[in-house]
Amino acid sequence: xxxxxxxxxxxxxxxxxxxxxxxxxxxxxxxxxxxxxxxxxxxxxxxxxxxxxxxxxxxxxxxxxxxxxxxxxxxxxxxxxxxxxxxxxxxxxxxxxxxxxxxxxxxxxxxxxxxxxxxxxxxxxxxxxxxxxxxxxxxxxxxxxxxxxxxxxxxxxxxxxxxxxxxxxxxxxxxxxxxxxxxxxxxxxxxxxxxxxxxxxxxxxxxxxxxxxxxxxxxxxxxxxxxxxxxxxxxxxxxxxxxxxxxxxxxxxxxxxxxxxxxxxxxxxxxxxxxxxxxxxxxxxxxxxxxxxxxxxxxxxxxxxxxxxxxxxxxxxxxxxxxxxxxxxxxxxxxxxxxxxxxxxxxxxxxxxxxxxxxxxxxxxxxxxxxxxxxxxxxxxxxxxxxxxxxxxxxxxxxxxxxxxxxxxxxxxxxxxxxxxxxxxxxxxxxxxxxxxxxxxxxxxxxxxxxxxxxxxxxxxxxxxxxxxxxxxxxxxxxxxxxxxxxxxxxxxxxxxxxxxxxxxxxxxxxxxxxxxxxxxxxxxxxxxxxxxxxxxxxxxxxxxxxxxxxxxxxxxxxxxxxxxxxxxxxxxxxxxxxxxxxxxxxxxxxxxxxxxxxxxxxxxxxxxxxxxxxxxxxxxxx
Numbered sequence: 001x002x003x004x005x006x007x008x009x010x011x012x013x014x015x016x017x018x019x020x021x022x023x024x025x026x027x028x029x030x031x032x033x034x035x036x037x038x039x040x041x042x043x044x045x046x047x048x049x050x051x052x053x054x055x056x057x058x059x060x061x062x063x064x065x066x067x068x069x070x071x072x073x074x075x076x077x078x079x080x081x082x083x084x085x086x087x088x089x090x091x092x093x094x095x096x097x098x099x100x101x102x103x104x105x106x107x108x109x110x111x112x113x114x115x116x117x118x119x120x121x122x123x124x125x126x127x128x129x130x131x132x133x134x135x136x137x138x139x140x141x142x143x144x145x146x147x148x149x150x151x152x153x154x155x156x157x158x159x160x161x162x163x164x165x166x167x168x169x170x171x172x173x174x175x176x177x178x179x180x181x182x183x184x185x186x187x188x189x190x191x192x193x194x195x196x197x198x199x200x201x202x203x204x205x206x207x208x209x210x211x212x213x214x215x216x217x218x219x220x221x222x223x224x225x226x227x228x229x230x231x232x233x234x235x236x237x238x239x240x241x242x243x244x245x246x247x248x249x250x251x252x253x254x255x256x257x258x259x260x261x262x263x264x265x266x267x268x269x270x271x272x273x274x275x276x277x278x279x280x281x282x283x284x285x286x287x288x289x290x291x292x293x294x295x296x297x298x299x300x301x302x303x304x305x306x307x308x309x310x311x312x313x314x315x316x317x318x319x320x321x322x323x324x325x326x327x328x329x330x331x332x333x334x335x336x337x338x339x340x341x342x343x344x345x346x347x348x349x350x351x352x353x354x355x356x357x358x359x360x361x362x363x364x365x366x367x368x369x370x371x372x373x374x375x376x377x378x379x380x381x382x383x384x385x386x387x388x389x390x391x392x393x394x395x396x397x398x399x400x401x402x403x404x405x406x407x408x409x410x411x412x413x414x415x416x417x418x419x420x421x422x423x424x425x426x427x428x429x430x431x432x433x434x435x436x437x438x439x440x441x442x443x444x445x446x447x448x449x450x451x452x453x454x455x456x457x458x459x460x461x462x463x464x465x466x467x468x469x470x471x472x473x474x475x476x477x478x479x480x481x482x483x484x485x486x487x488x489x490x491x492x493x494x495x496x497x498x499x500x501x502x503x504x505x506x507x508x509x510x511x512x513x514x515x516x517x518x519x520x521x522x523x524x525x526x527x528x529x530x531x532x533x534x535x536x537x538x539x540x541x542x543x544x545x546x547x548x549x550x551x552x553x554x555x556x557x558x559x560x561x562x563x564x565x566x567x568x569x570x571x572x573x574x575x576x577x578x579x580x581x582x583x584x585x586x587x588x589x590x591x592x593x594x595x596x597x598x599x600x601x602x603x604x605x606x607x608x609x610x611x612x613x614x615x616x617x618x619x620x621x622x623x
Contacts, residue, residue, distance in 0.1 A: 026056040026064055033071060034139055036179025039217070046075050070100065073107035081114040099135030102128045102144055109147060118304075118340075122151050129164075142171040146183060153191040156344060156381065161191045182212025182220070189227055194345070198231040205231070222251040226264070233271060242271045259303070262291050266310040273313055278320050285314045305346070308337035312350050319353070324360045331357065348377040359466055362541075364474070465539040467517055468524035476538020476546050481597050483536070483550045494591040495549040495557035496600055498608040499527070499564070502583045502616040504543035515576045523582065526567050535560075546601070554590050554621065561586045561619040569617070585611040589622035 030053060032038035040046040050072045057068055069076075069091065077084020085108060092104040105128035112121035125147040132141040145168035153161035169184035189204035205228045213220045229244035249264035265288040272281035292307050311334030318327035331354040338346050351370040358367035463475035471479065480496065487494035501507075501523060508516040520543065527545065528537055536548040547564075549557050565584055573580040587608030591600055603622035611620040 022056070023058055023061065023064065026053065026058060029053050029056055030064075030067060030071060035175070035177045039179065039214075043075070043078065050075060066095075066100065070103040070107070073104070074110040077107075077111060078114065081111040085111045085115070097135070098131040099137045099140050102131035102135065102140050105131065106140075106144060106147060125151055138171040138175055139177070142168040142175075142177075142180060145171075146180070146187065150187055150190070153187070153194055156194070158191050158195040162188060165191065178212060179214070182208050185212055186220075186224065186227065193227065193231050193234070196234075198234050201231045202228060218251050219255060219257070222248040222255075222260070225251075226267070229267065233267075233274070238271055238275050242268065242275075245271060258291075259295055262288050262295065263306055266292070266306050266313070269310060269313045269317075273317050273320070278317050282314070282317045282321065285310060285317060289314065304337045304340045308334050308340075308346060308350075310334075311337065312346070312353065315350075315357070316353050319357050319360070324357045327357050328354070328361070344377055344381055348374055348381065351377070356466070364472070368474075465524075468521050468539050470524050470528060470545075471536065471538035473538065473540045476536065476540065476548070477597070479536050479538070480546070480548055480601070483548055484591060484597050484600070487550065487591055488594070492551045493553055494600075495552045495554065496589050496591075496604045497547040497549065497557065497561055498540075498587045498601070498604045499545045499547060499561075499584050500586075500608055500612070501543040502585055502612075507580070507582070511576050511580075518576070519573065519582055522571055522573070523568055523584070526571060527564050530560075530564055530567055554588070557588055557590070558619055558621065561588055565617065565619060583617040585616045586619045587611055587622065588619060 029038070033049070033053065038049060040049045050068075053071070054068060057064055073084070073088060077087070088104050088107050088111065092101050092108075095101050095104070105124050109121045109124040109128065112118075112124060125144070128144040129141070129148050132144040135141070145164040149161045149164040149168065152158075152164065165184050165188045169181055169188075172178075172180040172184065185204050185208040189201045189208065192198075192204065193201035205224055209221075209224055213224065225244045225248035229241040229248070232238075232244070233241035245264050245267045249261055249268070252258075252260040252264060265284055269281050269285040269288060272278075272284065289307070289310055292303050292310065295303060311330050315327040315330035315334060318324075318330060331350060334350055335347070335354075338350060351373045355367045355370035355374065358364070358370060463472060464470070465472040483494055486492070501519070504516065504519070507519055520539075524537070524539065524545070527547070531537055531547070534550050536550075538546050540546050547561075549560060552560070565586060568582055568584050571582055572578075573582070585608060587604045587606065587610065589600055589604035589607060607620040607622040611618050614620065
């Protein structure tokens with residue numbers, strides 16, 4: 001039906017061509033397209049709109065023909081972007097007008113995106129702004145700023161992005177182009193969401209919904225639902241977020257936008273994971289992954305970031321379902337796509353999740369590397385956020401100060417009698433600036449405090465055994481070396497004790513690994529409660545633990561080891577099997593003068609083997 005309507009419109013326009021093909025008619029429709037008062041949602045409608053504009057093009061008018069080329073550029077070459085790119089580059093090279101060159105560069109940006117060449121698209125967008133500033137067309141400059149502002153926002157350069165968006169909004173406001181002002185408000189909301197200011201993002205989204213989006217533009221309505229759902233999800237309001245993602249998906253299905261349907265499904269996978277619906281999330285995520293892969297192979301559309309996020313969500317789901325090897329594969333694929341788009345924010349989340357899988361698989365070196373990478377990225381992003389916040393505050397202050405100075409000069413020229421009031425207002429601005437500086441300093445202190453707490457928490461995670469919550473192998477060995485050096489310096493005794501749970505494999509084989517994990521936890525907690533303040537306990541792997549008794553004589557250490565042995569033997573495991581009793585064997589070694597830590601632990605290990613050989617459930621002392 002829409003095709004026949006568009007065809008009728010075209011034939012009607014063509015029939016009246018001699019009457020309507022005037023410069024005034026062409027200029028009026030071109031202005032409606034530029035301002036957004038005439039817009040088309042789908043390609044078919046866009047083709048009909050530009051067919052109407054072309055029919056109005058006066059013959060032998062090179063200036064308007066050039067304008068038509070620039071306005072219809074991206075649509076004309078949408079099906080063949082490679083050929084279009086060569087043509088547009090040729091047009092740009094022939095033009096000496098910086099405004100026209102900027103317009104052609106903006107068209108190149110869209111064509112590069114269609115070809116999947118993101119880096120070239122970004123460079124083209126940045127160059128378009130520089131050329132637009134040399135001209136005098138606020139519409140072209142506003143469009144160029146919109147493109148680069150979204151790029152800077154994605155890169156984490158929020159202050160620069162918001163400055164460009166505020167400038168573009170002012171340009172469109174001066175032209176009374178409310179349609180494009182709406183896009184500025186949407187992009188501002190996106191920038192605030194990406195920088196983590198979700199309440200501010202929601203305010204701008206509501207403003208866009210209320211004041212700028214045409215009621216018939218269902219695509220924009222669905223897009224704003226997406227943006228609002230992101231912020232609500234980050235605020236842990238998952239029920240509302242899920243409702244909005246599902247509602248936007250319905251609209252995209254009705255508009256025949258399959259790629260956006262898959263984007264909605266990727267986000268719903270995230271929501272289902274966050275709300276603990278792992279099986280449902282896994283099914284939807286795997287289905288969406290296949291469809292996004294097919295979309296990427298069947299077109300030049302760049303789906304890298306959504307594929308990266310979906311792979312990460314799948315890895316988190318698989319980890320939660322007890323599939324660490326599969327999760328690790330998903331995380332590796334996610335890392336590949338994230339690095340293509342250089343997304344530090346998303347890489348931080350990925351490494352944080354993957355570190356847990358590495359630790360679960362016993363790959364402690366890889367886990368440590370990911371934890372260190374998380375620390376580096378978090379420090380980098382925090383520093384960048386502080387700089388961005390300072391830049392944004394500086395920009396806002398400079399803008400307000402310039403506005404105040406302009407108003408002051410105007411008042412001085414026209415109303416000299418109001419000089420006293422003008423000075424008072426300027427003083428209030430100074431107080432506001434001082435208050436702003438105080439708030440900025442307080443914010444900086446708060447950010448640094450939070451960073452210190454995060455670093456401390458991550459350090460604790462890197463040094464703690466996840467299952468038993470006692471020190472891990474790395475931490476207990478570090479503590480052992482520290483106590484060895486202190487013992488040599490202070491000429492005090494140091495006892496090390498290796499403890500191993502007897503026949504632990506039988507527990508796993510008979511009752512399952514979950515029960516075995518619980519036994520390990522109970523044994524670790526039991527021993528931890530019996531130790532003195534200066535004693536130290538760590539898990540060195542499997543069912544083996546290392547205990548350190550500083551400033552402890554051999555006989556006292558033997559007594560302490562036997563207390564631990566008897567305490568473990570008395571543990572009850574009624575939830576597993578009332579008949580289950582767990583016993584441990586322990587090997588003690590007393591530090592010799594100038595002995596290395598490796599030698600000391602080796603002797604304790606030999607004593608432990610002796611205890612095992614003597615029938616288990618006993619304490620043996622190294623020679």
